[in-house]
Amino acid sequence: MLERASHIHCVLSTLKPPRLAIEFAAALEIERFTSLLTACSIPAYASAILESIVRMSPGSRTILEIGIDGCIGLQISKSVATTTGLALATAVGSNPTTGLFDHLSRMDSDFGGFCCAASAAGQVTFSLLAYPQPDSVGIAKEWNCLMVALGVRGQVLPIDEIMLFADMHSVGMSLGYELTGEDGIAVSLGCLDFPIKGASDALQLITAEHASLELACEIAAARKQSVFRSIDIRQVPRGRREVCFHVDLEDEAHSMRAIGGHSTGLVAGVRLILPVEGDHLRETRLWLSEGTTSPPMLSADGPDYRAGATVPRLPWHRPASEEQHVLLGAEAPASERNWLAIVRLPPEFMNCFEVLRLGDLETLEQVEAIRRNPEMPSALVAAANLLSTTYSDVGSDVTCLGISAQRPGQQTVSFDHGLQRRVGLHIDTWDDADGDTQHRVCGRNILLANLGATDRYFLYLNISVDAMERLLPGTDLDANRLAERFLRSYSRYPVAKVRVAPGEAYIAPVQSILHDGSTAGTRHLDVHVAFLGRFRARNFAGDT
Incomplete structure (x- = not known):
């Protein structure tokens, strides 16, 4: 058993x-x-x-x-x-x-x-x-x-x-x-x-x-x-x-296993690009978990989790210099593969939503009401057009995923409405129906903009599904089953947590990496809008 x-x-x-x-x-x-x-x-x-x-x-x-x-x-x-x-x-x-x-x-x-x-x-x-x-x-x-x-x-x-x-x-x-x-x-x-x-x-x-x-x-x-x-x-x-x-x-063979011979337990994989800022601000940007674990049977911070869910293992710690070297990239690459970024949103993007005063929302009921605001469709269209023409590949499609909100204080936030359960760490399926890993790593990335009044956090493993295949040879699994196998085999592999401040966005390859959002430690409603496309961090302000 x-x-x-x-x-x-x-x-x-x-x-x-x-x-x-x-x-x-x-x-x-x-x-x-x-x-x-x-x-x-x-x-x-x-x-x-x-x-x-x-x-x-x-x-x-x-x-x-x-x-x-x-x-x-x-x-x-x-x-x-x-x-x-x-x-x-x-x-x-x-x-x-x-x-x-x-x-x-x-x-x-x-x-x-x-x-x-x-x-x-x-x-x-x-x-x-x-x-x-x-x-x-x-x-x-x-x-x-x-x-x-x-x-x-x-x-x-x-x-x-x-x-x-x-x-x-x-x-x-x-x-x-x-x-x-x-x-x-x-x-x-x-x-x-x-x-x-x-x-x-x-x-x-x-x-x-x-x-x-x-x-x-x-x-x-x-x-x-x-x-x-x-x-x-x-x-x-x-x-x-x-x-x-x-x-x-833990099975000691799993919990203490070094991956790829790297002394930090991290492999050089998906790189994080951060905005240019002082060292004192960078110190509050990034944390690492002690690995992954199953959530409690009954959750104290929100809805229960679905069977087999995985969440970061607490506590969080600041990454050591060697770990930062593995996690961080110096500049945004030309390719959208194997990187994610935190970018400051330009004023013209924020202006699309100014009339809606999203930062003033305090309850989920208010968010539902604002979705019915007659100004909302035009705001979303204007933001999507701006991203399509200025901040993504020429000719690429930009799909608006809409305005969403999450209660504060949740370790993870993604929710399966069919099961009425939280999901935990997962890989998104927007463009890919059959789970093929190579298709996923070439899929569109996501831009999720923090339009609320409080910080939110992006959780991720810096290892993509194609790299998981190399670490687990002989497996012929779709991406989600491969990710589950990886989490069981490498339960000490750390999860990274990066802070996304109001007026910032993260751009991430969510169809090829394990990830989730988090509002743990916050006290105010998280309000955000998300778009699918082929976004480039280097197309944003020159401070990334």
Whole structure:
């Protein structure tokens, strides 16, 4: 089963034996899952519950947890209506007369998923998962209400201190509701991307809990990680709590593999052209991630992700001088292949949209209204004509992709409207229907202009699909499957993040590189307009 895994991390608990958590990019195969249940001596009635959950959740993102004590657990990312979730809980043995059950029955929002686990002793645990909330005040208020529902007296968790720490470090928060298990009922607080430094003080760990933290820190340090994938704090009615530290694990042959023999782990590929500016401004332009990873099952910063999605692995760091040498180009080349650029938009381009006052927009509803503004079509046509006649190849087509907007604070922004899920790092398909890599590298590039009042960010891997083919010889895959194979094989290959200020645009070969946009760290609405064409950075102002 491990060959189908997209991500693996270990879970170190202060109360229970360690376990592995394995996330799958594709649906679990029921036959192989059944064999695993048999190997772990899970009783027939408990196995039947887990097997039915796998069958009822085709295509859903799944995490399989395997404990060294033989316990098997499933975490399913699937929207569940309140009534359906509580009916499932009752079916596996939950007591509907508890205060927690009554509290959840009054909720007017769906759950974001659920967990079910079984042990060789026949114990079955079922939990419902709330969608993560970025509002720490709301999380703290709900937590205190849950303590009342559980009948817990006194401050058993430093919730205010944890919320303050979470706000300072952009930690995503979520809640889980355990409705049946050895403790009867319990609630859990999930903290995503939790910084290792300061974790002990923020959680106010007691002496007995430090051994698990120290082991988790050793594993993370060996992998040069500065954040835990997540921390879960589980609270039971008697005041007892369990803290679980989730640490990323990698196949060392993949994670430490140098690509092309380059000591930075970067290959000389797609070059970035930046505007001419002072060194102090350049230092705030470019960052590198620690590689790539799967996003959390439930996302704290926006809509959930589709199955198999990949996002940058945090934290970000400034590129060293050798890394900058690989990433940056000195000047815009004549060819549109293997380069991208940040350009300052000329005044005549910005003037096309001046009457619309796009920088003043604060909500997505206002953006929808401005799309219906009678001035909008003429503004888009004028901008497209300007780009076609002055800033792109003679005779090349320019296609306007329209005005778009994104909420602030999202690690990635691209969204699949059919699945109602975020996409993560991806390759665009505008001109190419069959996925041929050579066709893609010769395809049109994109110009995306920041017309809002805040910075936005472009995320990309500086390696094109034709270079991926050379690194993965013997593969005969279309571009998107080739990219997925590359991400699995080279999960430590860094993602670059470049800042695009208001009044600037990026020009990028988005049909041949893995990329996405980001509004992480911003507080205002991101508003932008995009065009497809054959744009040249050297055709813009001479400062690029």
